[in-house]
Every structure is written in C-alpha cells, then in structure tokens.
Amino acid sequence: MSPVPISSVKVGKIDDVQELRKTKTSSIPERFVRDSTERPALCPVITTNNNIPVIDISKLLKPNNDEFHYEIMKLSAACEEWGFFQVINHGIDLAVVENIEKMAMEFFMLPLEEKQKYPMIPGTVQGYGQAFIFSEDQKLDWCNMFALALEPHHMRNLKLWPTKPSNFSETLEEYSREVRKFCKNLLKYIAKSLGLNANLFEDMFGVAVQAVRMNYYPVCPRPDLVLGLSPHSDGSALTVLQQRKGSSVGLQILKDNKWVSVQPIPDALVINIGDTIEVLSNGRYKSVEHRAVANKEKDRLSIVTFYAPSYEIELAPLPELIYEKNPPKYRRYNHGEYSKHYITNKLQGKKTLEFVKLK
Numbered sequence: 511m512s513p514v515p516i517s518s519v520k521v522g523k524i525d526d527v528q529e530l531r532k533t534k535t536s537s538i539p540e541r542f543v544r545d546s547t548e549r550p551a552l553c554p555v556i557t558t559n560n561n562i563p564v565i566d567i568s569k570l571l572k573p574n575n576d577e578f579h580y581e582i583m584k585l586s587a588a589c590e591e592w593g594f595f596q597v598i599n600h601g602i603d604l605a606v607v608e609n610i611e612k613m614a615m616e617f618f619m620l621p622l623e624e625k626q627k628y629p630m631i632p633g634t635v636q637g638y639g640q641a642f643i644f645s646e647d648q649k650l651d652w653c654n655m656f657a658l659a660l661e662p663h664h665m666r667n668l669k670l671w672p673t674k675p676s677n678f679s680e681t682l683e684e685y686s687r688e689v690r691k692f693c694k695n696l697l698k699y700i701a702k703s704l705g706l707n708a709n710l711f712e713d714m715f716g717v718a719v720q721a722v723r724m725n726y727y728p729v730c731p732r733p734d735l736v737l738g739l740s741p742h743s744d745g746s747a748l749t750v751l752q753q754r755k756g757s758s759v760g761l762q763i764l765k766d767n768k769w770v771s772v773q774p775i776p777d778a779l780v781i782n783i784g785d786t787i788e789v790l791s792n793g794r795y796k797s798v799e800h801r802a803v804a805n806k807e808k809d810r811l812s813i814v815t816f817y818a819p820s821y822e823i824e825l826a827p828l829p830e831l832i833y834e835k836n837p838p839k840y841r842r843y844n845h846g847e848y849s850k851h852y853i854t855n856k857l858q859g860k861k862t863l864e865f866v867k868l869k
C-alpha cells in the first residue's frame with residue numbers, strides 16, 4: 511500500500527518563504543508566527559560542542575578486532591541515549607556529496623514559476639512546497655521543501671522530476687545509490703550492536719523504500735517567532751542528513767526535555783534512528799524528536815534521505831529483544847499503513863508512534 515494523493519484537503523494560502531524573503535519586509539505573516547510555547551527563543555537551547563556522539567565508520571570495516579568492538583559499543587550507546595549521531599569517514603565520495611548540494615541550491619534558486627511546475631501533492635509528500643499541511647489555519651514552517659521517492663523504481667512519479675538544473679536526475683541518482691549502499695551497511699552495524707544477525711534488517715525490509723527531501727531555509731528577519739521545521743520524529747528506519755557547507759546551524763534535537771543544537775562537523779553526516787528501528791528494538795533505540803530553527807544571518811540547506819522497509823512488510827518488536835521484564839511496547843502493524851498515517855497527519859513531535867504503541 512503506497513501513499514495516495516488526497517484531493518479534498520484545503521490548505522489555504524501558502525506563502526513561499528523565498529519570495530517573502532525577497533520583499534525584504536521585516537514583518538512575518540501570521541501563519542508563520544508560532545504560539546509562544548513553540549517559539550524557539552523561549553526554549554532553553556544547549557549549544558555546547560561535542561555533545562552528539564561521533565562514529566568513525568572506517569573503524570567498522572574490519573570486523574572482530576578491538577577497534578571494531580569499541581566502535582560498535584559507541585554506536586549502541588548513541589542509539590540508546592541520543593537516537594542521533596554523526597558519522598565520519600562514511601565512505602561516500604565527497605564529490606558526490608558536493609554535487610548534490612550544488613544541484614539542490616541551483617534548484618531552489620530557480621524562479622518560483624519553474625519550481626511550481628512540481629507542486630507538493632497533499633498526502634504523498636512529493637514535489638515542491640510545504641508538506642504535512644492539512645488545514646487552512648495550520649502554522650507554516652519557514653522552509654521550502656522538495657521531495658521525491660527514489661526507490662523502489664515503480665514509486666517514482668516521473669512527472670515530478672525537474673528538468674532544471676539539467677543535471678538534476680543524474681546527480682540525484684548517483685547520490686541516492688551511494689546513500690543506499692551506506693544505509694545497508696549501517697543497518698548491519700546497528701543489527702550487530704543489538705546482538706542480532708548482521709543481515710536481519712536487510713532480509714526483513716524487502717526492497718527498501720528510499721526517499722529524499724531537500725529542505726531550504728532562507729534567512730529570516732524574526733527567527734525568534736518561527737520554526738524552520740516543526741518538531742517530529744522520522745517515520746523511516748534510518749535517516750541520513752547532510753548539511754550544506756557554510757550553512758547556518760539549524761537542527762535541534764530534544765534530549766532530556768531540552769533542545770540541543772547539532773553542531774555540524776565538516777564532511778560528516780548526521781544519522782538518526784527512525785520509528786521503525788524504535789519499534790523493532792522494542793524501544794531500546796530511540797527515534798528522537800527534532801526540529802529546525804531559522805536564522806537571521808545565513809540561509810541553510812539540508813538534504814535528507816529516509817530509508818525504510820518496503821510497504822507490504824509487517825513490523826513488530828523483534829522476539830530476540832523481548833523478554834519477561836521487557837514485554838512488547840508496540841503492536842504488530844503493516845508498514846505501508848503506518849507510512850500512510852505518518853504522511854496524512856501534521857508533524858507533531860512523537861505523536862505518530864502513538865498509532866502503534868501498546869497502552
């Protein structure tokens with residue numbers, strides 16, 4: 511069951527944030543102004559460096575030596591305590607990483623009419639615009655998105671593949687191939703870190719679903735009033751996030767009820783555990799709530815890949831991780847049904863997981 515468009519949704523007027531920015535006005539339209547409880551400046555933000563764990567993938571290439579075991583232990587602690595980590599020496603060709611950043615920026619800098627040839631279709635999260643908007647009074651994010659499903663092949667909506675910039679398809683295909691390889695390997699390490707057979711996730715997921723979302727956050731005159739992206743957890747198994755070099759700092763994760771700002775490390779990728787792994791690990795690994803904030807001085811680009819099981823797969827906490835003192839916390843469900851639930855509801859912290867949580 512793959513996501514289907516919803517045609518009956520009334521989303522109201524959605525101002526394009528890049529166009530708003532061009533007007534140089536310092537006032538923010540009401541639909542972007544958050545309630546005081548949601549405004550970023552009112553929440554305590556920790557910005558200390560070196561907080562989010564860093565995993566060195568090169569140390570995982572030779573299994574079963576001390577370095578390998580140490581790194582696997584670090585990975586396990588990162589997934590349990592943070593749900594987020596950065597990876598260095600990830601093995602993805604840096605030229606491929608740079609190319610996608612350049613291409614994405616070229617896309618976002620195109621005239622609005624060009625980008626609007628690929629409008630976001632409510633209920634599918636594909637195309638250009640704002641996703642997860644389901645009513646006329648819902649608050650908007652200070653962000654322009656462009657998202658596409660890449661795999662499996664039959665899910666590609668070819669009408670949504672831009673013809674400009676001219677290298678769009680080729681660049682995205684190359685990037686997504688590299689990221690797919692990386693995700694498959696990382697899932698092996700994650701399985702090992704849970705004491706499971708390395709191939710368990712790959713065998714279980716079938717032909718994995720892979721989607722990419724490019725988020726562009728223009729400079730904002732009042733970042734204290736808006737959010738770049740509403741708080742949410744990801745409905746994927748794994749998410750790989752790349753931040754454009756020289757972008758502002760914008761990603762924040764909720765840790766012990768405080769928003770912690772993720773300081774980018776050059777050439778590193780940010781990884782987070784999505785809802786699927788939280789469920790399969792019966793809550794041992796956390797799909798952590800995160801959001802993005804806007805910035806007054808610098809714009810920001812993030813390129814996000816969601817890697818998830820095939821839609822027909824049934825998911826439930828793994829029997830290997832269930833024992834008497836740790837009974838199942840989630841029910842058995844179909845992943846396609848979960849995905850549909852995810853993308854047909856607005857982003858609201860970890861609310862989506864309630865759909866499958868056992869009371």
Ligand SMILES: O=C(O)CCC(=O)C(=O)O
Pocket residue numbers: 723725739744751760761762800801802812814
């Ligand atoms: O731009 C970011 O840092 C956050 C993006 C994100 O969380 C998402 O696209 O799911």
Ligand SMILES: [Fe+2]
Pocket residue numbers: 742743744749800
């Ligand atoms: Fe996310």
